[in-house]
Each structure stands twice: as structure tokens, then as C-alpha cells.
Amino acid sequence: MxxxxxxxxxxxxxxxxxxxxxxxxxxxxxxxxxxxxxxxxxxxxxxxxxxxxxxxxxxxxxxxxxxxxxxxxxxxxxxxxxxxxxxxxxxxxxxxxxxxxxxxxxxxxxxxxxxxxxxxxxxxxxxxxxxxxxxxxxxxxxxxxxxxxxxxxxxxxxxxxxxxxxxxxxxxxxxxxxxxxxVDTEKFYPAEKRNSNSTKTIICVARLVMEKGVHYIIQAAAPLIKNNKNILLKIVGRGEAKSFLERLVKEEGIEENVQFIDPVPHSQLPDLYRQADIFIGHPVSISSWEEFFGVVNVEAMACGLPVITSRTGGIPYLIREKDVAIFVEERDIIGITKALETLLYNQDLYEQLRINGRKYVQNYYxxxxxxxxxxxxxxxxxxxxxxx
CATH class of the missing domain: 3.40.50.2000 (Glycogen Phosphorylase B;)
Incomplete structure (x- = not known):
């Protein structure tokens, strides 16, 4: 041939x-x-x-x-x-x-x-x-x-x-x-050992623009961080909304628990995921755009991270089986807070989503x-x- x-x-x-x-x-x-x-x-x-x-x-x-x-x-x-x-x-x-x-x-x-x-x-x-x-x-x-x-x-x-x-x-x-x-599941795989320290790391990887909804994540995480200083929010990305997001973090008084990280090469993303405990994204639809796929969700799932994301655009098809991720309605700050709280303190559900999520990616993506x-x-x- x-x-x-x-x-x-x-x-x-x-x-x-x-x-x-x-x-x-x-x-x-x-x-x-x-x-x-x-x-x-x-x-x-x-x-x-x-x-x-x-x-x-x-x-x-x-x-x-x-x-x-x-x-x-x-x-x-x-x-x-x-x-x-x-x-x-x-x-x-x-x-x-x-x-x-x-x-x-x-x-x-x-x-x-x-x-x-x-x-x-x-x-x-x-x-x-x-x-x-x-x-x-x-x-x-x-x-x-x-x-x-x-x-x-x-x-x-x-x-x-x-x-x-x-x-x-x-x-x-x-x-x-x-x-x-x-998703290359041979590169995007879970950490061999879970993080044993008391800090729980939530990671968001997104362009820092308004339609990615990172401001809603900050506002939803703020009350949890104020009640538990062992929660760390990492925001990976750059974009025109970064200064607004930094100001929002400062106004909430959670600067010590939020890290802004510049984008890294795609090959380095698995290491960032393996250092975290929870992945969160919250894209929202606007008149000219909506999230049409959201590959970061399945990459994080492949690394064994429970995922919280918004029910928007193509994501409900991307994640189309139950018990593999948590969906929140667009712009629902209280819903995001509840979802984060559930994964932070419900170990059984955390483990279920962690295992089911990777299996789902292996089967479909x-x-x-x-x-x-x-x-x-x-x-x-x-x-x-x-x-x-």
C-alpha cells in the first residue's frame, strides 16, 4: 500500500x-x-x-x-x-x-x-x-x-x-x-499518590476573558476560602480580564489563597493537574460565542480530577453520562459554591467522580x-x- x-x-x-x-x-x-x-x-x-x-x-x-x-x-x-x-x-x-x-x-x-x-x-x-x-x-x-x-x-x-x-x-x-x-491518556494520567497535605487545590485553566466566567468562580470560592484558609485557587491563563479578576480577588480579601499563573505549554498541563484536587471551569454564553467543546474538562478528568463545569454550549454533549462530573447552571454563584463544598467535604462522591471521570475519557475521548x-x-x- x-x-x-x-x-x-x-x-x-x-x-x-x-x-x-x-x-x-x-x-x-x-x-x-x-x-x-x-x-x-x-x-x-x-x-x-x-x-x-x-x-x-x-x-x-x-x-x-x-x-x-x-x-x-x-x-x-x-x-x-x-x-x-x-x-x-x-x-x-x-x-x-x-x-x-x-x-x-x-x-x-x-x-x-x-x-x-x-x-x-x-x-x-x-x-x-x-x-x-x-x-x-x-x-x-x-x-x-x-x-x-x-x-x-x-x-x-x-x-x-x-x-x-x-x-x-x-x-x-x-x-x-x-x-x-x-486526549492522550498516556500523558494525562492521575498522580500516583494523592496530595497528603492539608491544602486543597482548585484549578481553573482558561483564557481570562469575561465569557469564560472566571469571575463567577472567584465569587463562589471566596466564602469557602474565608472559612478555610487551606483552600488554594489556581487560575491559569491570560487575557484582557486579568486586571479585573485580580481586583475582584483583592476586594474579596483572598489574595493569599489565589494564584494567577501564566499559560504553560500544553505538555506541562498534566503536571499542573496532578498537583491539584479539583478542576473547575464556568464558561457562559454571550450573543456571539459559547463554549463549543471545552477540551480542558476531559484533560482534567483524564488526570483523575473531579470536574465542575457549566451547562452551556457543547459541554452537555462532551460530558454526556451521569456521575462523571458536576454541572452548574450558567452564572449560578450559589450553585458553584455548593458544588465546590460538596467535593471538598464529601470524600465518597469525590472518589466516585475521580474514578468515573477517567474511565469516561478513556471510553470516549x-x-x-x-x-x-x-x-x-x-x-x-x-x-x-x-x-x-
């Missing part, structure tokens, strides 16, 4: 420390186990490095478009760096063309060279669904989607978003395949489970197209 060469065309939509790193786990797994070859296409502005994956850097000018359209400004550069460089691949992967013009470019090349194409999509709402800009882009997105063979979606609610924007025809809907982000499903669908398309 010849080597399968797959291009992941994502210039401008790729960076370390994003959900793409979870997707890259699939690529590396299939390279190692089956000898497939993945090549990542980025442009000179993208900050992505992975020594296990080959990357090709194209000029940004080669994909620059006229306003509100995916039509390239410079057809010569577009042909030289995109059309010609993608022509010899067996399969092309790209990003959601309803959001990114790069997806339309990938569809153009795939159709020109008769190469199978798959998109990945994750957004569960689209704030600009009725804007003039979207109305101009919609025909291009529809054309691209109708050419592709697979549309990977992280949760079923993503498919509902396609319906909301008028792109749920039978030909498009038939391509949807639910595929969450994988471990790297082999997700990557093998990915492989099965790509191979089916290649066989149908006579390319394998």
Missing part, C-alpha cells in the same frame, strides 16, 4: 496552545502507527511549531482576498503557492468555510485536482449569521461544503448551527461526523478511540475514490 499523503491546509488558523494541538495528536498517531504523511500548511504569521509534523509556509499574500469574498487578490501567487503545492496530495483537510475563507480555497484546489476533502467545524453559534458580510460569503461556503466528503463536528450542536445559517441540505448534512478532540474513527472515515473515502 502506497504512503497516504494528507495536507492540512490551515494558514492563519493554527497556533500552539489552541484546540489544533489536540487535532495534531491524531495526525501524529496515524503517522506513527500507519505510516501516513501529514503536511501542515501555514503562513509566515502563524506561530505553530511541532517537530513531529512537516510544515510548509506560504506567503500571506498568496491567500489575501478581496473584502468579504474568498477571491484571491493575486492569482499568480495563489496558483504558485496554494494550487500547485497541494496538487499531489491524496487528501486535503481544512477549516470550516462558513468561518474561514481558507476552507473555500481548499475546496477550489481539491475540486481542480479531484482530491478528496474534509472540513472540521466546531462553532455552535454564529453571531454574524444575518450580517451583510455573511450573506456575501454564504454562496462560496455552500459551494465548498457541497464538494467536501466529510465534515468533522465536535458536538451535534455544531450541526444545528449549520441549520441556523441555512446550510443543512441533505447533501451537506450527510457529511457530518461527530468527532471530539482527543482517548487518542486511539478518536484517531481510529478518523482513520476509518478517511480510508472509506479514499477507497470510494480509488485512491488507496
Amino acid at each position: 502506497k504512503e497516504i499523503r494528507i495536507a492540512s491546509f490551515r494558514p492563519g488558523v493554527i497556533a500552539n496552545g489552541t484546540a489544533f494541538e489536540a487535532q495534531a495528536l491524531i495526525y501524529k498517531y496515524l503517522q506513527k502507527k500507519y505510516g501516513w504523511k501529514f503536511v501542515i500548511f501555514k503562513d509566515e504569521r502563524d506561530k505553530f511549531v511541532d517537530e513531529e509534523l512537516e510544515t510548509v509556509t506560504i506567503p500571506f499574500k498568496s491567500r489575501k482576498t478581496f473584502p468579504r469574498t474568498p477571491i484571491p487578490r493575486n492569482l499568480y501567487l495563489f496558483n504558485k503557492y496554494i494550487v500547485q503545492q497541494l496538487k499531489d496530495f491524496d487528501f486535503i483537510l481544512s477549516c470550516d468555510p462558513t468561518i474561514y475563507q481558507q476552507g473555500v480555497h481548499a475546496a477550489y484546489v481539491a475540486k481542480k485536482w479531484n482530491i478528496p476533502l474534509a472540513f472540521d467545524a466546531s462553532l455552535t453559534i454564529m453571531g454574524e449569521g444575518r450580517s451583510l458580510s455573511w450573506k456575501l460569503q454564504k454562496p462560496f461556503a455552500k459551494w465548498a461544503l457541497q464538494y467536501s466528503q466529510i465534515i468533522w463536528i465536535t458536538v451535534p450542536k455544531t450541526a444545528e448551527r449549520f441549520r441556523d445559517i441555512g446550510l443543512s441540505s441533505e447533501s451537506i448534512s450527510s457529511q457530518f461526523v461527530v468527532l471530539g478532540h482527543p 482517548s487518542l486511539p478511540v478518536i484517531a481510529e474513527k478518523y482513520r476509518k472515515y478517511i480510508e472509506a473515502v479514499l477507497e470510494m475514490r480509488g485512491k488507496k
Whole structure:
């Protein structure tokens, strides 16, 4: 069997420390186990490095478009760096063309060279669904989607978003395949020994922006910390709301028990989780955004941490079995406090969630489970197209 060469065309939509790193786990797994070859296409502005994956850097000018359209400004550069460089691949992967013009470019090349194409999509709402800009882009997105063979979606609610924007025809809907982000459970695993000291550490890993709801976590944890100085809250992340959050901590008088930690490389997250006792996140929906997956939840569960999270966006599908995590309604400060209190002082429930959570991730989101499903669908398309 010849080597399968797959291009992941994502210039401008790729960076370390994003959900793409979870997707890259699939690529590396299939390279190692089956000898497939993945090549990542980025442009000179993208900050992505992975020594296990080959990357090709194209000029940004080669994909620059006229306003509100995916039509390239410079057809010569577009042909030289995109059309010609993608022509010899067996399969092309790209990003959601309803959001990114790069997806339309990938569809153009795939159709020109008769190469199978798959998109990945994750957004569960689209704030600009009725804007003039979207109305101009919609025909291009529809054309691209109708050419592709697979549309990977992280949760079923993503498919509902396609319906909301008028792109749920039978030909498009038939391509949807639910595929969450994988977790490498050989790296994200529980600590060998539980923390024996008296301090209980609660950890939150999130961008420090208002929609991540970290301010609700601080307000909910404050009364517990005031009553028990052996509780430590670690907040890992950066963002525009950091100064507001620091002020809130100071106003609550809990500075000694709250640590703000800068983001760490993804490879260092397991150690942070293993040093903690409870994971908490509380994203909230706004008019233009909601949490569409929340991979940090399942990464923490894989490390044996009981998880408290909000019932919003795609999370209720991400965690879809009972007794594996605790859900709290959005912005329910009292509910968050009660959930934290339960895990801090109910040892039986704590142990139950700790064990059940990791088993759940192993069954649904471990790297082999997700990557093998990915492989099965790509191979089916290649066989149908006579390319394998």
C-alpha cells in the first residue's frame, strides 16, 4: 500500500496552545502507527511549531482576498503557492468555510485536482449569521461544503448551527461526523499518590476573558476560602480580564489563597493537574460565542480530577453520562459554591467522580478511540475514490 499523503491546509488558523494541538495528536498517531504523511500548511504569521509534523509556509499574500469574498487578490501567487503545492496530495483537510475563507480555497484546489476533502467545524453559534458580510460569503461556503466528503463536528450542536445559517441540505448534512478532540491518556494520567497535605487545590485553566466566567468562580470560592484558609485557587491563563479578576480577588480579601499563573505549554498541563484536587471551569454564553467543546474538562478528568463545569454550549454533549462530573447552571454563584463544598467535604462522591471521570475519557475521548474513527472515515473515502 502506497504512503497516504494528507495536507492540512490551515494558514492563519493554527497556533500552539489552541484546540489544533489536540487535532495534531491524531495526525501524529496515524503517522506513527500507519505510516501516513501529514503536511501542515501555514503562513509566515502563524506561530505553530511541532517537530513531529512537516510544515510548509506560504506567503500571506498568496491567500489575501478581496473584502468579504474568498477571491484571491493575486492569482499568480495563489496558483504558485496554494494550487500547485497541494496538487499531489491524496487528501486535503481544512477549516470550516462558513468561518474561514481558507476552507473555500481548499475546496477550489481539491475540486481542480479531484482530491478528496474534509472540513472540521466546531462553532455552535454564529453571531454574524444575518450580517451583510455573511450573506456575501454564504454562496462560496455552500459551494465548498457541497464538494467536501466529510465534515468533522465536535458536538451535534455544531450541526444545528449549520441549520441556523441555512446550510443543512441533505447533501451537506450527510457529511457530518461527530468527532471530539482527543486526549492522550498516556500523558494525562492521575498522580500516583494523592496530595497528603492539608491544602486543597482548585484549578481553573482558561483564557481570562469575561465569557469564560472566571469571575463567577472567584465569587463562589471566596466564602469557602474565608472559612478555610487551606483552600488554594489556581487560575491559569491570560487575557484582557486579568486586571479585573485580580481586583475582584483583592476586594474579596483572598489574595493569599489565589494564584494567577501564566499559560504553560500544553505538555506541562498534566503536571499542573496532578498537583491539584479539583478542576473547575464556568464558561457562559454571550450573543456571539459559547463554549463549543471545552477540551480542558476531559484533560482534567483524564488526570483523575473531579470536574465542575457549566451547562452551556457543547459541554452537555462532551460530558454526556451521569456521575462523571458536576454541572452548574450558567452564572449560578450559589450553585458553584455548593458544588465546590460538596467535593471538598464529601470524600465518597469525590472518589466516585475521580474514578468515573477517567474511565469516561478513556471510553470516549482517548487518542486511539478518536484517531481510529478518523482513520476509518478517511480510508472509506479514499477507497470510494480509488485512491488507496
